[in-house]
Amino acid sequence: ASVFAGILQAPEDPILGVTVAYNKDPSPVKVNLGVGAYRTEEGKPLVLNVVRKAEQLLVNDPVRVKEYLPITGLADFNKLSAKLIFGADSPAIRENRVATVQCLSGTGSLRVGGEFLARHYHERTIYIPQPTWGNHPKIFTLAGLAVKYYRYYDPATRGLNFNGLLEDLSSAPTGAIVLLHACAHNPTGVDPTLEQWEQIRLLMRSKELLPFFDSAYQGFASGSLDADAQSVRIFVADGGECLAAQSYAKNMGLYGERVGALSIVCKSSDVAARVESQLKLVIRPMYSNPPIHGASIVATILKNSEMYNEWTAELKMMADRIISMRKQLFGALHERGTPGDWSHIIKQIGMFTFTGLNREQVAFMTKEFHIYMTSDGRISMAGLSSKTVPHLSDAIHAAVT
Ligand code: PMP
Numbered sequence: 001a002s003v004f005a006g007i008l009q010a011p012e013d014p015i016l017g018v019t020v021a022y023n024k025d026p027s028p029v030k031v032n033l034g035v036g037a038y039r040t041e042e043g044k045p046l047v048l049n050v051v052r053k054a055e056q057l058l059v060n061d062p063v064r065v066k067e068y069l070p071i072t073g074l075a076d077f078n079k080l081s082a083k084l085i086f087g088a089d090s091p092a093i094r095e096n097r098v099a100t101v102q103c104l105s106g107t108g109s110l111r112v113g114g115e116f117l118a119r120h121y122h123e124r125t126i127y128i129p130q131p132t133w134g135n136h137p138k139i140f141t142l143a144g145l146a147v148k149y150y151r152y153y154d155p156a157t158r159g160l161n162f163n164g165l166l167e168d169l170s171s172a173p174t175g176a177i178v179l180l181h182a183c184a185h186n187p188t189g190v191d192p193t194l195e196q197w198e199q200i201r202l203l204m205r206s207k208e209l210l211p212f213f214d215s216a217y218q219g220f221a222s223g224s225l226d227a228d229a230q231s232v233r234i235f236v237a238d239g240g241e242c243l244a245a246q247s248y249a250k251n252m253g254l255y256g257e258r259v260g261a262l263s264i265v266c267k268s269s270d271v272a273a274r275v276e277s278q279l280k281l282v283i284r285p286m287y288s289n290p291p292i293h294g295a296s297i298v299a300t301i302l303k304n305s306e307m308y309n310e311w312t313a314e315l316k317m318m319a320d321r322i323i324s325m326r327k328q329l330f331g332a333l334h335e336r337g338t339p340g341d342w343s344h345i346i347k348q349i350g351m352f353t354f355t356g357l358n359r360e361q362v363a364f365m366t367k368e369f370h371i372y373m374t375s376d377g378r379i380s381m382a383g384l385s386s387k388t389v390p391h392l393s394d395a396i397h398a399a400v401t
Contacts, residue, residue: 014134015374022372030370031388033379036186036351037255038318041385046318048253050310054300058293069289071280073102073261077295080302081261085182085215085229085246092236096269099276101262101283102290105255106216106247107135109262113212113243114143115282116264116275123175126212127168129153131376133186133214136179145177153188158344158356160190166203175208182215182244183228184350187378191221191349197231201238211235211242219251221350223319225312241265248298250351251315257294318382322351325384329353332393339400352378361399369395 012020018034040046058064072078078100082093092098103109118124126145128136129152137147150172151164169178180200185191192200204211213232219225235242241264248259262279266272283289301307330345345353357365357377365371371392373379384392 018372018374021366025370025372027370029391031372031383031391033371033373033383033392036250036380036382038250038253038351038382039385041321041387043383043385043388046253048311048314050301050307050314051252051254051297053307053310054297057300058296064296066292069102069292069295071101071283071289072276073290074292074295074299076303077102077259077299078261080299081246082263084225084302085218085232085244085263086236086265087226087229087233090233090236091239092265097266097272099264099266099272099279101276101279102295103245103260103262103283104287104290105249105258105260106214106245107139107260108258108287108290109245109247109260110136110139110212110214111143112279112282112286113245113262113264114140114145115286116279117177117210117212117243118144119282120278121177121210123173123177123210125173126177126179127172127209128179129165129181129185131187132179132181133216136214140179148172148176150178152185153190153354155356158190158354159347160192160196162192162196166199169200169203169209170207172207172209175210177210177212178204179212179214180231182213182218182232183230184217184221184352186216186350187352187374187376188354189344189348189350189352190354192231194230194234197234201235204235205238205240213242213244215244216247217250217350218246219312219315220319220322223316223323225251225315236265239267241267248294252298252301252311253318254294254297257297258291259294259298322381325381325389326353328386328389329381329384329393332389333396336393336397338393338397351380351382353381354378355396357396357399364399365395368398371395 022032082098082100103112126140127150130149150168151161154161218228221228244263246261249255326346333342355377359375
């Protein structure tokens with residue numbers, strides 16, 4: 001008998017499992033609104049033109065080799081990534097007090113940041129929003145932190161539970177870490193307004209809570225890289241400390257290349273240098289050093305102004321298509337006279353709509369209409385197209401009537 005004979009079958013990942021089920025369905029009308037990956041109007045994955053160009057340049061570069069990167073990754077990539085999220089004129093960058101390391105996309109950046117905090121920070125509790133991306137509690141628990149939740153979403157308004165959020169952060173222990181979605185909150189699509197961010201900042205600074213930003217959708221929410229980084233930048237502008245995990249999965253379409261960065265903004269360049277030295281000790285035994293290809297693509301695009309502009313145009317095109325899907329879905333439900341207030345579809349921000357459909361309604365839509373989505377009622381707007389909106393609207397209409 002196998003020495004592994006006693007091993008139990010593990011459950012599918014709640015998000016990636018949706019695609020597994022979708023792939024098994026032979027129906028020609030099936031629609032996958034589960035995983036958060038951009039699709040064109042034709043339902044196809046997209047490689048940005050500017051990414052293809054950068055890859056051509058890299059392939060044709062005669063001096064390019066495939067040596068190991070340093071433990072901290074590609075230096076240019078790190079500098080440019082910090083500039084992208086904190087802003088070109090950020091005093092923290094100017095004063096050389098940001099430690100940035102290249103990591104394995106957003107997930108890897110969160111994990112490295114989590115492990116660093118578990119080893120070196122005085123308060124081991126991290127507060128994450130209720131609800132949040134399903135991987136957050138697992139990443140931080142395995143990193144060695146204690147995970148607690150703060151109230152975030154109000155099902156009654158399908159908006160932000162701002163008072164609940166302030167109350168929960170007020171009663172968190174001094175120094176606790178707080179995970180904040182920089183923009184386009186996943187799964188709810190609900191973001192604080194800039195005024196609310198300012199109140200969150202004041203409260204967090206007064207309680208010495210440590211902000212850890214998860215930025216997986218910069219530029220993807222509004223179409224503007226600067227607008228989507230406002231939340232992070234107001235925290236950096238006050239001179240205080242914070243962490244930021246960046247992902248290029250969505251905004252450059254580099255999902256499988258696993259490109260991201262972790263930045264830790266410190267009070268002085270001296271502290272930042274020591275922080276970086278400890279980040280290396282976290283990374284070295286975990287995966288030694290990060291992969292070179294994706295980071296080279298990003299650095300190539302970010303340092304060339306023409307390519308940078310081409311990128312922002314393509315990014316805006318993706319964001320606009322998603323915003324247009326929101327309008328079309330809202331319009332189609334309105335046309336059908338579907339009962340209920342569906343205005344949250346156009347109010348919510350980013351890749352996902354948190355529909356408010358319950359587990360039973362989701363199961364019904366999958367069974368009867370072959371529409372695949374996570375059981376919490378989250379749909380990926382990027383997986384929709386003008387062609388599939390009517391089918392989805394019919395399904396929602398049938399589910400709620
Ligand atoms: N954070 C959030 C909120 C996300 O939605 C995602 C992607 N689903 C990630 C982080 C990380 O994704 P990746 O590791 O692919 O960059």
